[in-house]
Amino acid sequence: MAQAQVPVTVLTGYLGAGKTTLLNRxxxxxxxxxxxxxxxxxxxxxxxxxxxxxxxxxVFEMNNGCICCTVRGDLIRIIEGLMKRKDKFDGIxxxxxxxxxxxxxxxxxxxxxxxxxxxxxxxxVTVVDAKHFFGQLGQGTEAxxxxxxxxxxxxxxxxxxxxxxxxxxxxxxxxxxxxxxVIRTQKSQVELDAILDKGAFDLKRILEFEPDxxxxxxxxxxxxxxxxxxxxxxRPVDPDRFQKWMGALLQLRGPDIFRSKGILAIDGAPRRYVxxxxxxxxxxxxxxxxxxxxxxxxxxVFIGRNLDVENLQRGLDDxxxx
Amino acid sequence: xxxxxANPAWLQTLPPGRSLGVDAPAAACAFSTDGSRVxxxxxxxxxxxxxxxxAAPETPAAEPLHGGAVLALVADPAGDGFVxxxxxGRLLRVAADGTASxxxxxxxxxxxxxAAHRSGAIAAxxxxxAFVVKDGEVREFGxxxxxxxxxxxxxxxxxxxxxxxxxxxxxxxxNVVLPPRRFAWRGSHVALKWSTDGKFIATGTQENxxxxxxxxxxxxxxxxxxxxxxKSLSWTADARFLFTSxxxxxxxxxxxxxxxxxxxxxxxxxxxxxxxxxxxxxPSAEFVAGGYDSGELQLGDLKTRRSxxxxxxxxxxxxxxxxxxxxxxxxxGTDAGALQVLxxxx
Numbered sequence: 001m002a003q004a005q006v007p008v009t010v011l012t013g014y015l016g017a018g019k020t021t022l023l024n025r026x027x028x029x030x031x032x033x034x035x036x037x038x039x040x041x042x043x044x045x046x047x048x049x050x051x052x053x054x055x056x057x058x059v060f061e062m063n064n065g066c067i068c069c070t071v072r073g074d075l076i077r078i079i080e081g082l083m084k085r086k087d088k089f090d091g092i093x094x095x096x097x098x099x100x101x102x103x104x105x106x107x108x109x110x111x112x113x114x115x116x117x118x119x120x121x122x123x124x125v126t127v128v129d130a131k132h133f134f135g136q137l138g139q140g141t142e143a144x145x146x147x148x149x150x151x152x153x154x155x156x157x158x159x160x161x162x163x164x165x166x167x168x169x170x171x172x173x174x175x176x177x178x179x180x181x182v183i184r185t186q187k188s189q190v191e192l193d194a195i196l197d198k199g200a201f202d203l204k205r206i207l208e209f210e211p212d213x214x215x216x217x218x219x220x221x222x223x224x225x226x227x228x229x230x231x232x233x234x235r236p237v238d239p240d241r242f243q244k245w246m247g248a249l250l251q252l253r254g255p256d257i258f259r260s261k262g263i264l265a266i267d268g269a270p271r272r273y274v275x276x277x278x279x280x281x282x283x284x285x286x287x288x289x290x291x292x293x294x295x296x297x298x299x300x301v302f303i304g305r306n307l308d309v310e311n312l313q314r315g316l317d318d319x320x321x322x
Numbered sequence: 323x324x325x326x327x328a329n330p331a332w333l334q335t336l337p338p339g340r341s342l343g344v345d346a347p348a349a350a351c352a353f354s355t356d357g358s359r360v361x362x363x364x365x366x367x368x369x370x371x372x373x374x375x376x377a378a379p380e381t382p383a384a385e386p387l388h389g390g391a392v393l394a395l396v397a398d399p400a401g402d403g404f405v406x407x408x409x410x411g412r413l414l415r416v417a418a419d420g421t422a423s424x425x426x427x428x429x430x431x432x433x434x435x436x437a438a439h440r441s442g443a444i445a446a447x448x449x450x451x452a453f454v455v456k457d458g459e460v461r462e463f464g465x466x467x468x469x470x471x472x473x474x475x476x477x478x479x480x481x482x483x484x485x486x487x488x489x490x491x492x493x494x495x496x497n498v499v500l501p502p503r504r505f506a507w508r509g510s511h512v513a514l515k516w517s518t519d520g521k522f523i524a525t526g527t528q529e530n531x532x533x534x535x536x537x538x539x540x541x542x543x544x545x546x547x548x549x550x551x552x553k554s555l556s557w558t559a560d561a562r563f564l565f566t567s568x569x570x571x572x573x574x575x576x577x578x579x580x581x582x583x584x585x586x587x588x589x590x591x592x593x594x595x596x597x598x599x600x601x602x603x604x605p606s607a608e609f610v611a612g613g614y615d616s617g618e619l620q621l622g623d624l625k626t627r628r629s630x631x632x633x634x635x636x637x638x639x640x641x642x643x644x645x646x647x648x649x650x651x652x653x654x655g656t657d658a659g660a661l662q663v664l665x666x667x668x
Contacts, residue, residue, distance in 0.1 A: 053409075053432075054430040054431065056469070058468045058469060060509065060510045060528075061508070062509065062528070062529065063507075063508045063509030063527070063529050064529060071528075073468060073487060073510045076510075076528075077469060077471065077512075081409060081432060083347075083657075084347050084349045084365045084391045084641075085346075085347075085391040086346035086364070086365040086366035086367075087366075113551075114551070
């Protein structure tokens with residue numbers, strides 16, 4: 001039976017940022033849709049819903065020699081189990097713990113064939129506590145990485161912070177992840193269509209989703225911090241050389257590269273080549289055709305740690321047709 | 323009388339049987355220990371019990387027993403009913419008349435895997451814990467490093483094996499408490515079957531491999547080359563072959579003599595449109611049934627390598643298969659809720 005893939009939204013955010021409030025809102029709102037919810041703390045949700053599933057974040061390393069290929073086996077199992085139910089649902093929401101690395105959750109949707117056949121990762125939504133974000137950044141890498149992975153960021157509890165504080169938090173968020181949409185919220189109140197069904201991992205929507213994508217440039221933060229960089233090229237890309245370079249880059253730097261996306265003008269190809277990845281895992285496809293006379297510019301975006309933009313640009317330049 | 327796949331009747335007609343459609347996926351099926359009934363565990367929480375005799379009148383459907391979906395079902399080894407596990411966290415003993423009594427309640431967890439032993443013992447898993455129910459007593463084993471993804475009894479019923487991340491744990495379930503034995507192999511193990519002679523434990527892994535431990539020497543072996551995860555494993559009654567799913571034809575590893583190391587698997591049968599999703603070796607003879615994710619059902623004869631088609635593809639994956647204890651009937655369930663009981667006497 002051909003079944004539509006169920007969209008999966010991942011909700012991350014530091015302890016106390018407002019994830020549970022957001023989940024409760026999604027579940028109690030009258031939207032006529034049915035969501036299965038995978039949570040870590042059973043009973044925290046105020047909504048009585050028999051599609052709430054308790055998960056222990058069971059991360060395992062794939063037995064394939066790739067050190068950052070960690071996935072959530074519990075999600076694979078639960079998604080298979082949910083498909084045995086008679087009741088079908090419109091979407092799955094996965095709440096991670098406050099100290100979780102979003103990497104394994106995202107990678108699960110790149111790795112497992114059955115999960116890929118039945119579901120699609122829709123977007124990673126990160127809730128940020130406007131008042132405590134800077135303090136949380138100092139406590140470890142989690143708060144920073146949750147922002148780095150995000151497609152949508154709810155800057156929450158804005159009522160508890162001054163406009164000046166909010167600007168500073170927003171600037172810091174932008175320096176980490178320039179490509180996520182940031183929405184200011186109080187008590188996690190947000191229009192649901194701003195966070196659900198975004199298609200952020202849909203290769204067909206890479207261009208439309210990122211309004212900032214076409215503006216090149218990079219910030220000058222310290223390299224060891226997590227940040228976003230983009231590089232471009234105006235000459236066509238040689239596919240073999242690109243494959244080699246990207247393969248080696250991800251092999252070496254995969255653990256440091258959280259998200260990557262790109263649109264490539266491949267030498268001799270009438271269509272755009274689009275890809276996106278999480279750490280070392282990647283999806284790619286042919287996108288829309290280039291128009292006649294359109295400037296064929298390749299653009300690559302990386303969000304990660306220790307990113308040397310000059311080095312990345314040199315790597316891309318070496319893949320270009322002379 | 324014997325099952326003979328050379329009989330031309332197999333080519334002319336599909337075997338007679340009882341078919342019904344239900345409005346929920348079938349997760350598991352089993353014949354009762356006395357062979358008089360067959361039950362299907364369904365995605366709407368129902369346990370649908372039918373007479374095994376395909377000519378007997380159909381028993382009416384009962385109310386759901388589980389709050390969500392039934393995830394596992396086996397014959398009750400201590401009676402003529404069944405035992406079911408559901409995503410409502412309950413393990414139920416279901417009598418032949420469909421009335422249920424609760425054995426375990428683990429709200430918020432799923433009772434996903436079950437095994438039964440002829441001594442009357444039942445093993446169930448819920449999250450990281452295994453439960454053994456015997457003579458009215460429930461004992462817990464665990465916690466394991468991750469959620470248990472497969473459980474089975476040893477041949478003599480003195481031990482259970484649980485699959486999880488990083489390998490398999492074997493517990494003695496007798497009165498003498500022994501430390502658990504751990505058989506390690508990296509990665510996530512997603513299915514488990516103890517060989518019918520008790521000498522081997524086989525698992526399917528997340529990386530589309532099969533892993534087998536030889537109990538006596540604690541040595542292990544890995545079989546690779548599957549295009550998908552092997553979720554269904556079935557040992558022949560004499561333990562000479564291990565049948566595996568996730569191939570387009572019957573695929574069996576030879577364990578007689580020196581074992582399968584360095585040997586190719588035995589493969590035979592017609593290619594299905596998809597891959598086998600469930601395999602079930604015959605309870606006594608050298609036959610095997612294989613259901614496909616594309617809906618076909620095939621019966622194979624290990625000795626003659628003949629095979630016959632029992633069911634055509636309808637696009638809905640076969641999700642469960644069970645042989646009657648006497649080996650003359652086969653129960654089949656699909657994820658579209660097609661339930662069948664086939665009579666193979668021809």
